[in-house]
Structure formats: structure tokens, C-alpha cells
Amino acid sequence: MKNLQLETGNQKLEEWMxxxxxxxxxxxxxxxxxxxxxDIHEKILDLAAAADIVFWPIAxxxxxxxxxxxxxxxxxxxxxxxxxxxxxxxxxAHLLRAKSKTLVAFGSCAHIGGIPGLANLxxxxxxxxxxxxxxxxxxxxxxTEPEPKSTVxxxxxxxxxxxxxxxxxDQVVDVDYYVPGCPPPPKxxxxxxxxxxxxxxxxxxxxxxxxxxxxxxxxxxxxxEKKITGFKRIATAQPDPDTCFxxxxxxxxxxxxxxxxxxRCMTSGVPCRGCFGSPDGVVDxxxxxxxxxxxxxxxxxxAEVQRxxxxxxxxxxxxxxxxxxxxxxxxxxx
Amino acid sequence: MTFEPxxxxxxxxxxxxxxxxxxxxSRIKYAPNVRVVRVMCSGRVDPTFILxxxxxxxxxxLVAGCHPGDCHYIEGNxxxxxxxxxxxxxxxxxxxxxxxxxxxxxxxxxxxxWAQVVNSITEDVRxxxxxxxxxxxxKKISAA
Amino acid sequence: xxxxxxxxITRLEGHGKIDIFLADDGSVANAYFQVPxxxxxxxxxxxxxxxxVPRVVSRICGV
Numbered sequence: 001m002k003n004l005q006l007e008t009g010n011q012k013l014e015e016w017m018x019x020x021x022x023x024x025x026x027x028x029x030x031x032x033x034x035x036x037x038x039d040i041h042e043k044i045l046d047l048a049a050a051a052d053i054v055f056w057p058i059a060x061x062x063x064x065x066x067x068x069x070x071x072x073x074x075x076x077x078x079x080x081x082x083x084x085x086x087x088x089x090x091x092x093a094h095l096l097r098a099k100s101k102t103l104v105a106f107g108s109c110a111h112i113g114g115i116p117g118l119a120n121l122x123x124x125x126x127x128x129x130x131x132x133x134x135x136x137x138x139x140x141x142x143x144t145e146p147e148p149k150s151t152v153x154x155x156x157x158x159x160x161x162x163x164x165x166x167x168x169x170d171q172v173v174d175v176d177y178y179v180p181g182c183p184p185p186p187k188x189x190x191x192x193x194x195x196x197x198x199x200x201x202x203x204x205x206x207x208x209x210x211x212x213x214x215x216x217x218x219x220x221x222x223x224x225e226k227k228i229t230g231f232k233r234i235a236t237a238q239p240d241p242d243t244c245f246x247x248x249x250x251x252x253x254x255x256x257x258x259x260x261x262x263x264r265c266m267t268s269g270v271p272c273r274g275c276f277g278s279p280d281g282v283v284d285x286x287x288x289x290x291x292x293x294x295x296x297x298x299x300x301x302x303a304e305v306q307r308x309x310x311x312x313x314x315x316x317x318x319x320x321x322x323x324x325x326x327x328x329x330x331x332x333x334x
Numbered sequence: 335m336t337f338e339p340x341x342x343x344x345x346x347x348x349x350x351x352x353x354x355x356x357x358x359x360s361r362i363k364y365a366p367n368v369r370v371v372r373v374m375c376s377g378r379v380d381p382t383f384i385l386x387x388x389x390x391x392x393x394x395x396l397v398a399g400c401h402p403g404d405c406h407y408i409e410g411n412x413x414x415x416x417x418x419x420x421x422x423x424x425x426x427x428x429x430x431x432x433x434x435x436x437x438x439x440x441x442x443x444x445x446x447x448w449a450q451v452v453n454s455i456t457e458d459v460r461x462x463x464x465x466x467x468x469x470x471x472x473k474k475i476s477a478a
Numbered sequence: 479x480x481x482x483x484x485x486x487i488t489r490l491e492g493h494g495k496i497d498i499f500l501a502d503d504g505s506v507a508n509a510y511f512q513v514p515x516x517x518x519x520x521x522x523x524x525x526x527x528x529x530x531v532p533r534v535v536s537r538i539c540g541v
Contacts (some may be wrong), residue, residue, distance in 0.1 A: 157512060
């Protein structure tokens with residue numbers, strides 16, 4: 001945070017120059033993280049008083065050319081949400097990295113890949129085929145597909161390249177901080193804003209706006225002993241609202257997921273699906289989830305184990321829904 | 335030039351490592367493709383190890399432990415069964431052929447069996463060719 | 479032909495860009511609206527358990 005002592009005699013200029021320059025951008029995103037920032041409600045006025053927002057497509061009309069014209073390091077903090085899916089997403093990641101003193105991977109997608117990361121279980125061809133040719137609502141008799149360059153009567157049009165693989169922000173640029181969550185809870189966003197404005201940030205590379213412990217620490221459900229003899233699905237069985245999901249046989253990633261959201265899913269009647277990513281020290285969330293949940297299954301022979309795990313319908317998309325791009329293997333083998 | 339698979343073997347100290355050692359002292363000739371890592375119990379094997387081995391370039395991974403009921407720590411290998419069963423499903427989701435990963439029980443006296451297991455997984459992986467995981471992990475993976 | 483590029487379009491959810499081509503007299507000869515994004519939900523929910531799908535497709539749009 002700057003502490004400018006200007007002798008301009010112009011108080012308004014001094015105030016303006018002392019304000020933090022903030023940017024927020026979305027790559028392969030749903031807009032939820034941007035809306036979450038707005039969900040700090042009236043505190044947005046405090047944010048506007050402390051910071052000048054210099055780029056935020058959901059809310060303000062700044063263009064890419066204006067960002068390109070900024071000197072390097074001009075922006076104090078950029079909150080970058082969304083995964084890296086296209087060449088445009090990557091270009092903006094590099095651009096905003098250059099123009100920002102501090103770059104924050106904001107939300108699950110920028111942090112660990114997020115829901116768009118599920119596309120890593122398919123190829124570009126499979127996705128294009130489904131979206132542009134197979135879906136019932138598509139009328140595409142000429143079998144057109146997006147091309148990076150198209151020639152029209154007036155000239156050439158370009159759209160970004162769609163990469164084969166979704167990446168996290170830190171797989172393309174250096175990231176200073178991570179704010180997890182899909183989306184990050186507004187309460188935590190306010191904590192992060194305050195930390196940024198006051199300059200009280202931990203060493204670079206840290207996850208901020210979250211707990212150091214797992215979801216179980218904050219989850220109010222009653223926990224006794226975990227001995228899973230079978231798995232249930234909330235599509236076909238009614239969970240007890242006060243007891244630990246895992247103890248009832250409902251798959252819950254709470255034990256391997258970083259806390260910080262006040263167990264918002266478990267208090268809303270659904271088990272945790274891991275949007276905050278894992279705590280420090282975990283290299284692959286899916287692997288850890290398997291390890292933790294396998295530990296508490298009650299079975300000693302291979303046939304019984306198979307019988308029990310067959311009751312879990314989906315593996316990677318249930319054990320690592322939000323973090324496939326950040327996982328060790330990153331995508332289904334091409 | 336035939337393809338020589340790189341296979342990582344994670345062996346429990348009490349049964350399988352001793353069994354592998356017996357194969358050696360018995361001067362049994364068998365495929366040299368397994369690089370052995372010794373752990374105290376197969377129950378200590380975190381699925382992360384297998385995924386990391388593949389991510390770092392292994393063509394195949396073998397986890398070996400005591401036969402169920404014979405675990406030196408009584409119940410460790412039951413955890414192994416459960417973890418590896420779920421891991422196999424996750425490997426399938428990642429598109430890694432099932433023949434590239436094996437869980438085998440080898441006792442301290444089964445030197446012959448160890449050699450057989452190694453020869454078998456080496457041939458299975460040789461037929462599949464090199465695993466394509468590591469080349470895909472270049473920092474940027476574009477459509478080209 | 480003079481070309482005006484609006485990139486990105488703002489204050490709505492989603493990515494978009496507009497290329498406007500002007501004739502010599504300054505009138506609009508043609509305009510192209512382009513959507514430079516795709517995530518592929520239609521494909522990657524295939525095979526998911528039905529009760530998980532609402533929790534995933536809610537991320538199509540966070541607004």
C-alpha cells in the first residue's frame with residue numbers, strides 16, 4: 001500500500017494517487033466470482049473509497065487496449081478468476097501479470113482449474129463435436145466449427161485458439177496469492193480486501209481467505225466413528241440432517257478439503273465436493289480423497305471392497321471435481 | 335531397438351521386498367525393468383505415489399505387499415486393497431491403461447513368484463508402449 | 479474499409495467482441511458479433527450421476 005507524501009497542494013490529486021489501483025478479470029469463468037465481489041454489499045462503497053478499479057469487464061467499460069497502454073506494474077492488485085482455456089485467456093494472464101504488482105488467482109478456476117477443468121476428461125474434437133453438431137438445440141447444416149481465422153467479405157476476423165487442455169493460472173504465469181472457493185465467500189472476500197488495503201499479507205504463494213484446516217473443523221454435523229459398509233446417493237436416499245455425511249455413507253470430501261466457507265454445503269443439505277481445494281501439503285487432491293475415504297471403508301477382502309465401491313457411480317469427477325487441471329496427471333491421456 | 339519399459343515398484347519391507355531379495359540371492363534371471371522403492375507396509379502407499387510416478391515418466395507401476403491376512407502390521411494391506419481399488423478406477427478415468435498398474439501379493443519366500451510378476455508386467459507394458467502422460471505435461475498444451 | 483473493434487464487450491456476463499466495418503461515407507457496411515469462449519458443459523457432464531449435475535451446471539452462469 002502506497003504512502004505518498006506529495007507536495008502538490010492538491011488534496012484531491014493526492015487522494016487519487018494514494019488510492020489502490022485494483023483490477024478484476026475473468027478468463028474461462030461463469031461470472032460467479034465477480035458477482036461474489038459485489039456480494040460484499042454495502043462494503044463495495046468502502047472498497048470504492050480505498051481503491052480505483054481500473055479494469056473489470058463485468059462492471060466497467062475499460063478495453064484491452066487501455067490495459068495494454070498501462071505501464072508495467074501500474075495496477076496494484078489484480079483479482080484474476082477463471083481457468084485458462086483459450087489463447088485469449090492466456091494472453092490476458094500474461095498481460096495482467098506484467099501490468100500488476102500483485103496477481104491473485106481468485107476462485108476455484110484460477111486456483112485449481114474449477115468446473116471448466118472437467119473438460120480435461122475429453123478432447124477438443126469430442127467437445128466441438130458435441131457442442132457444434134450433436135446437441136438437439138443446434139442447427140448447423142453447414143457443419144461450421146469455430147476457426148481462429150475466418151475470412152469475410154470485409155476482411156479477416158480472429159477468435160482465440162481453443163486449447164486442448166484447461167490450465168490453472170499458475171501454470172501460465174507466476175501467481176502471488178490464491179483465494180479459493182467456487183465462489184470465494186463474500187465474507188472471505190472482504191477479509192482479503194482488508195488484508196490487501198492494509199498491506200498485511202502473508203509471504204507470496206499463500207492461500208488467503210481460507211482456513212488452514214479442513215472442512216470437518218467447521219462442519220456442525222455430529223461426528224462419531226466412520227465405518228463405511230456401503231455408499232448411498234442423495235438421489236435415492238434421504239440423509240439425516242444432523243449427522244456426518246460420510247458416516248451415513250454419503251460421499252463427502254470434507255476431510256480433504258480446505259475450510260473457510262463455514263461448511264456452506266453441509267449446512268445446506270449436500271455433502272462437500274471440494275471447491276476450496278486441499279490444505280497445504282497435499283499434492284493431488286483426488287489421490288488424497290481416495291486415500292482418506294478408503295481408510296474408513298469396512299472391508300477386508302477384494303470382493304467385498306468391489307461390492308462397496310461399485311456403489312460410488314463416478315470416480316475422478318466425484319473425488320476431484322474442481323481440481324483436475326491442478327492434479328498430477330492434469331488431463332485424460334491424449 | 336525394443337522399447338524398455340520404466341516400471342516403478344513400491345514394495346513392502348517385510349514380505350515383498352524380502353521376496354524380491356530372495357529372487358536375487360537365488361540368482362533367478364528376470365527382467366530388469368522394475369525400479370524398487372521400499373516402504374514399511376503396502377498400507378503406507380499413498381495413491382499420490384502412483385500418480386506421481388506416472389506424471390514423472392513411469393510407463394508402469396507395481397505395488398507389492400504381504401498376502402491378505404499376513405500383513406506384518408496385521409491390517410495394513412486391507413487399506414491397500416481399498417485404496418488401490420479406487421485408484422484403479424481413477425487411473426481408468428485418466429485414460430491410463432489398466433495393464434500399466436498392478437497390485438500383487440508376494441510373500442518373503444516367493445522369489446520365483448516375484449520374478450514371474452516382474453516379467454509379466456514388463457511384457458504387458460512393453461506391448462502397450464511408452465506411457466503418453468509425461469509428454470502431455472508440457473507447460474502449455476495448445477490445440478496444435 | 480475502416481474497422482472499429484470493440485474488445486471486450488462489457489457490463490454483461492460472458493466474453494464477446496464486435497467488429498464493425500464502415501463504408502467510405504461512414505455508414506455501417508457490416509458488423510460481426512463474435513463469441514470467443516466455450517467451456518463444453520454439454521460434453522463433460524455426460525455420464526455424471528444425475529444428482530451431481532445441478533451442482534455442476536449451476537456454474538454455467540454465476541450471475
